[in-house]
Amino acid sequence: MSGLDTLTEAIASENERHASALRSDFEALGIQLERRGIDIEDIVAKVSHYDVAIPSWGVGTGGTRFARFPGPGEPRDIFDKLEDCAVIQTLTGATPRVSLHIPWDKADPKALRHKADALGLGFDAMNSNSFSDAPGQTHSYKFGSLSHADAATRAQAVEHNVECIEIGKALGSKALTVWIGDGSNFPGQTNFTTQFERYLSSMKEIVKALPPDWRIFTEHKMYEPAFYSTVVQDWGTNYMIAQELGPQAYCLVDLGHHAPNVNIEMIVARLIQSGKLGGFHFNDSKYGDDDLDTGSIDPYRLFLVFNELVDAEARGARGFSPAHMLDQSHNVTDPIESLMQSAMEVQRAYAQALLVDRVALTAYQDDNDALMAAQTLKQAFRTDVEPILAMARMRKGNAADPVSTYRASGYRQHVAAQRPAVAGGSGGII
Numbered sequence: 226m227s228g229l230d231t232l233t234e235a236i237a238s239e240n241e242r243h244a245s246a247l248r249s250d251f252e253a254l255g256i257q258l259e260r261r262g263i264d265i266e267d268i269v270a271k272v273s274h275y276d277v278a279i280p281s282w283g284v285g286t287g288g289t290r291f292a293r294f295p296g297p298g299e300p301r302d303i304f305d306k307l308e309d310c311a312v313i314q315t316l317t318g319a320t321p322r323v324s325l326h327i328p329w330d331k332a333d334p335k336a337l338r339h340k341a342d343a344l345g346l347g348f349d350a351m352n353s354n355s356f357s358d359a360p361g362q363t364h365s366y367k368f369g370s371l372s373h374a375d376a377a378t379r380a381q382a383v384e385h386n387v388e389c390i391e392i393g394k395a396l397g398s399k400a401l402t403v404w405i406g407d408g409s410n411f412p413g414q415t416n417f418t419t420q421f422e423r424y425l426s427s428m429k430e431i432v433k434a435l436p437p438d439w440r441i442f443t444e445h446k447m448y449e450p451a452f453y454s455t456v457v458q459d460w461g462t463n464y465m466i467a468q469e470l471g472p473q474a475y476c477l478v479d480l481g482h483h484a485p486n487v488n489i490e491m492i493v494a495r496l497i498q499s500g501k502l503g504g505f506h507f508n509d510s511k512y513g514d515d516d517l518d519t520g521s522i523d524p525y526r527l528f529l530v531f532n533e534l535v536d537a538e539a540r541g542a543r544g545f546s547p548a549h550m551l552d553q554s555h556n557v558t559d560p561i562e563s564l565m566q567s568a569m570e571v572q573r574a575y576a577q578a579l580l581v582d583r584v585a586l587t588a589y590q591d592d593n594d595a596l597m598a599a600q601t602l603k604q605a606f607r608t609d610v611e612p613i614l615a616m617a618r619m620r621k622g623n624a625a626d627p628v629s630t631y632r633a634s635g636y637r638q639h640v641a642a643q644r645p646a647v648a649g650g651s652g653g654i655i
């Protein structure tokens with residue numbers, strides 16, 4: 226019996242155990258929402274179709290610059306990673322696609338596609354890596370990649386991104402995400418303007434290689450690994466890039482890549498308004514780019530981001546089609562459990578945002594009734610939508626309670642016996 230087979234039995238028995246309580250919770254919530262003029266089935270239908278991509282690197286244990294503490298049964302290669310991703314999809318029904326990172330996940334595209342097809346998975350955005358040196362590479366990225374002072378180093382980084390597009394074409398991907406570590410560690414180390422010009426000219430070369438139906442996402446990050454300045458440091462620079470690169474270029478918002486206390490939901494609104502919001506890397510943080518599980522620290526902020534997304538969806542905002550992906554590092558939990566929980570947190574924030582009474586909210590805003598406007602959002606956020614999420618899963622044949630079902634299945638113990646621990650492994654943080 227394969228590790229995945231154990232899930233089917235566990236889903237059947239665990240769902241049976243949860244079914245009766247879930248039905249009565251669902252019914253009670255349905256009555257409550259009906260009083261608010263909301264049909265619970267509308268919310269179930271929308272949540273059922275809402276998904277988020279899994280980053281291939283997320284299923285391995287992450288680490289910090291101090292240490293990494295691997296868990297049992299870690300995936301040894303991209304094929305093991307795809308199996309773990311299939312577990313997450315089978316249990317949650319919320320993660321049908323995987324986002325690959327090259328060169329970490331480099332393998333024969335035909336074999337990758339075959340494996341993904343067999344597991345019922347597709348491929349999301351491709352991710353390039355010019356923030357670390359691959360073994361045997363000619364030019365080092367120690368002092369930058371796409372913005373490097375040396376033309377040959379820049380050309381190598383461009384070529385790598387073009388290769389990612391080529392691999393992605395063979396896999397059925399439709400987007401490339403570019404995040405670079407380029408920047409500086411000391412005032413005066415680089416010239417801000419010429420460094421950015423070099424970056425833009427490299428990116429223009431990459432855009433030329435994009436198929437017409439692809440999008441390119443640029444991801445900003447204010448610090449790390451460069452600690453004084455980064456080339457793509459904030460949404461303003463990111464927006465300049467998307468404007469400069471043209472209609473296929475969009476801004477990607479990683480929730481952890483901002484200064485503390487920055488109003489991310491407002492950035493999201495601005496990018497939507499300008500037709501340049503490409504998508505998200507979801508995670509959570511307390512201090513900086515902590516890469517903690519989505520919704521684990523500040524679920525209200527996640528809700529407020531989704532409030533902007535649902536608002537844009539409702540009014541049919543121009544060019545609005547954001548890609549959703551998790552991007553987090555699991556240092557002390559089983560990565561499969563964290564990724565399942567995070568995918569469900571994304572769906573939860575979406576469901577809560579769907580409950581906002583937008584007619585009332587607009588009226589309060591127009592009347593300058595700040596207190597009631599705020600309470601209108603809070604009412605939606607305070608609603609426990611768990612019965613909606615669980616019912617959507619159960620009806621699709623996924624697990625009503627993915628974490629308890631996963632534990633009952635014994636999948637981790639099964640793969641721990643099949644996959645001997647490997648030394649090293651790739652990093653876990655972006």
Ligand SMILES: [Mn+2]
Binds near residue numbers: 479506655
């Ligand atoms: Mn990211």
